[in-house]
Amino acid sequence: MWNVLWKATFYLGLIGLGALVTAGQSPVSLRVDGQIVQLLWLNLLVGALGGALVAGFMHAVSAAVLKRVAAGEGVALLNGGLVGLVGALFGLLGYGILELLFAPSLWLQLAEAGLLFFLTFLGFRIGYSKENLFLALVSGEKLAVKRACPKLIDTSAIIDGRIGDLVKTGFIEGVILLPQFVLDELHSIADSADSLRRRKGRRGLDILGELRRHPDVRVEILDRDYPEIHGVDRKLIQLAKELEAKIITTDFNLNKVAKVEGIQVLNINELANAIKPRFIPGEELEVEVIDRGEEIGQGVGYLDDGTMVVVENGRRFIGKKIRAVVSSSLQTEAGKMLFVRPKVEVDGRMEE
Secondary structure, three states: OHHHHHHHHHHHHHHHHHHHHHHOOOOEEEEEOOEEEEEHHHHHHHHHHHHHHHHHHHHHHHHHHHHHHHOOOHHHHHHHHHHHHHHHHHHHHHHHHHHHHOOOOHHHHHHHHHHHHHHHHHHHHHHHHOOOHHHHHHHOOOOOOOOOOOEEEOHHHHHHOHHHHHHHOOOOOOOEEEEHHHHHHHHHHHOOOOHHHHHHHHHHHHHHHHHHHOOOOOEEEEOOOOOOOOOHHHHHHHHHHHHOOEEEEOOHHHHHHHHHOOOOEEEHHHHHHHOOOOOOOOOEEEEEEEEEOOOOOOEEEEOOOOOEEEEOOOHHHOOOEEEEEEEEEEEEOOEEEEEEEEHHHHHHHHHO
8 A cells, every 4th residue: 555655656746846847948839820829738748748757767767676686686786886887987088088079069969978878887787797896896806796596485395394404504595585475374374273284384483583593594585475366386486487586395286387487496305305315226224114015025114314115025024123135216206215125035045
């Protein structure tokens, strides 16, 4: 509501200012039937239209700047403005040189304006593309030309809990953006009537609080919403498109939809599967058989990292830890499965 009132006041103010400026100028005159008619209303109309155009331009520029700042590019914009100012100073120097060398004319004024605009824009582009250029020019610091892509975090990644340890290791760079609608969903989960969902939501809030208090982690809340879009996942995808950001999630469905939409996804489950230790056939490991398998005689156990281990002829070892030899492995979307045989069986066959 306040946003709409502010925009309306801004536009009306500039429209009124434009009308006042042109009202103070000589009225447009027309000769009608030999008489001169002054059209003050035409002055007001031109001024109002000019004010509206200026207001629209300023609003578009401010929206673009806010979008870039929200994407974590505030430093780049500031650096671009500073280097652009340096370019403008060189443009003024060129302006003075041209004034001394050539006689005044319309073409000279166009050349001077073009030179000033070109050097200012060139300075901004250089400063924006190289964030630390101005600091490097002042203090001699090494340039860092590559900016980290902004990352949006999903509710599932917060509740999962592993994001805290992952971010603290430094594997995820840059600013982590937390949309307000994701935070609202997390609050609703924490207030759920279901005890399990309530515990997950509260754990997510605790993890989020730890991340925001950590000195080496930047978590910023992004106050942007899409009332016309239903569903947090769809809002997250739309926001990622606008900011050209990546999405951190553990949600399988969101992962698939986002990839179809052309958005890069940092899936914590995929990362965990990728860094699980690789076992080759013949390698030994220790596993506790905790349950029956689907096939006759099979037992099932799990490694510390959650990898499922199917033990052939291992049903008789349920409740015990045994040494086993890897037979083969299978990678699925849910994770990796290992097929092993009890070491006592393998040793017995080798003796035979």
